[in-house]
Amino acid sequence: MIDEMKRHLGKGPYIKQINKKVAVIPTKEVVTPANLPDQEVAKLDQALLEAQQIPNLEYGFTFIAQKYQSVNDIHYQAIFKELTLPIGSNDLEVEDVSGTYYCINFMWSVEKYNQFLNQLLSTVKTVNSTVYEESWSLNYLTSDFTNGENAIAELRIKI
Template identity: 30%
Template sequence: MKPYFSIGEMSKLNNIPIQTLRYYDKIDLFKPNYVNPENNYRYYTIKQFFYLDIIKYLKYIGTPLEEMKKIIESNPESMYSFLDKQEITIQEKIRKLQDSQLLINKRKSQLYEQLLLQKRKLGVVYKRTIEERFILKVSCDQVNPHDNPDLYIRKLATVLEKEGSMVDNHYGCIYPLKNYSHSQEIYYDAVYTSIIEEPKIDLPLDIKVDTLPEGEYICIAFEWSPEDYYTYYTKLLETIKKAHVSTNGFVYEVSLPNNYTSSKEENFITELQISINR
């Protein structure tokens, strides 16, 4: 068996670039067993393959170089402790990736729903089935269709970002279904956003997790306009009264953006959804 391996042979046998081996030598992470003083050629022994495998493993699981140096110089107990912490870190990364996948799937579903909504004839009352939705909602009593609810959305975003999650740009408002004289009389009970799972942190008193029921809804969609809002609301309410439809007594207002750039004027399609009692 050969006593020494050149840096080129070490590179080929261990599937690692020569430049990487030189860099590891430079930072004192993995040094050759012998350096020829006449030509500075690096030589390694077969016993060093084992230690290089450890470095490759640590690199594979995302260990920083400085951390690698400490681990290699430590004992098995320290290595075990490190791997235990690394496992927790990886599990958290997996959880975030799974959450990201769920967010993508949910957003795709919302966009598909939005595309269907855009194909509907606006200003016409219709029925459709909506699946159960989990929401995070914040109480409010001084916001109506003529106001901007963004400050309340930021409250929800703060909670979700502390969780390491993101606020959905699909948000809505809830208010009682009843007779109003004009839209200025409509005040939202809550502003909400969709969530995948219940936050694990303590919530402020004005923020709660809730569920919007699955089932058939009676709806109307229109291009967002505070001036025309009352007209569409009244049309929906009158249809419910004439048809003697039994509802849960709440309006779920959802607004979906038609563009995603701040350089364009705001353009939303709004849908008013009312759950029909079974």
């Protein structure tokens, strides 16, 4: 997965097939791409542990696909993590997000976030669909992981 993302890094939108299920919880606080989402991620991790899941390190957010003046205007609606094990019945919301997506990959940057989002939106030409944002750290051993540097971000919209 990360190798494919690196191949498309900075090359504009492309089409990708995704096959996965995710656990989802709505965000309770206002969280934007400019915030550190630790508290919201911890809530999802706790829900996953209660469902006897092993939370992975990667997580993502969803928000409405539209043009924004600033990243501070983007309010994430939900946070999600890919399921690592089959899940039994419980209160955890699970979504099958399998399908075909337009995606754009870039080195995480709050300053350039809107530029890449607008590139994706100009390709898709849809209104009020959902943007899925996920990031993958390229180095978990340094402070880069904590402050979001040295990570590849992917924005995607289902076709």
